[in-house]
Amino acid sequence: MVEKRLEKGLIHIYTGNGKGKTTAAIGQGVRTAGGGFKVLMVQFLKGDDTGELHSIKKLSPNFELIRFAATNKFYFRLTEEEKVEVKKSVLQGLEMIKRCLKAESYNLIIMDEIMAVIYNNVIDLEEVREILLSKPHYIEMILTGRKAPEPLIDLADYVTEMTMMKHPFEKGIGARKGIES
Template sequence: MDTKKLEKGLIHVYTGNGKGKTTAALGQGVRTAGAGFKVLMVQFLKGDDTGELYSIEKLAPDFQLIRFAAMNKFYFQLNDEEKLQVQRSAREGLEVVKKHLKEENYNLIIMDEIMAVLYNKIVDLAEVLTILKNKPDHIEMVLTGRNAPEALIDIADYVTEMGMVKHPFEKGVYARKGIES
């Protein structure tokens, strides 16, 4: 795939307990695709049907989304067989990221919810750090999710922490189609 190159590719981390990490990553992806660059978003641990799937579909072929280890409940709620399947799928997602970095098919690669993968020890932090340290210089990376490890924060060029001050779920209002999903 012949891809024009970014001048310099940096690493972003969007973390914290507040809403907006995936949304910020999507916004960066839309900006990048709009400038004529290629974007890949690899989503880990997300299985719900969300509005972003359809928005990204409209931006294709410049913005691709692939999901791995889709779940409809928390990792700790899974039985051993389900956990094994999630681990295999997450591993597959990492291999896809490595492949596209090696082949330099995209200018921006988003690893959405990679922090949850790390937090639940589904994938080893050292492997993700190695991926980032060895990425081509002209490829931008965005990593999202709560509980970013300190080592990941240290290697990143941008770190944004989304802080929750107030959220409607505190009043019993759950994810609404088109707003949170």
């Protein structure tokens, strides 16, 4: 159980096709950790070595990051065998989140790219809804990813949609170390 509790834990969703969903979640995590609270970021479907991994390590023990179903491929490019392994890993991640909620181990739990997991039918939307509905009232939750489904939007207290108006990819500029990765 955490030493300090938030007065009231709300639910945030960062969604949309624009850049910045994970970055916004990390920013909130940094603010929360800086306030002396405990943060857990669970990333799904991300396997690249990114700058956030190294930054968050420096904020330990108040901010932890754990990856489940880490892959360097888009989901639609996975083989059927790889998809089975991804599903097993995602389910392990959700079980860990449930245990953390029950044990009240963190003040803020970030479920990064959970919308991609739902969108790709790796898990059922209802599993995530149940997690949100069962969370203690003083634990904050952030969910990120494109295409947030309406039932989750309805549960959320904050919903921010990142809209891409312009992106360097349109000019053939790929992800740059330290900026997009």
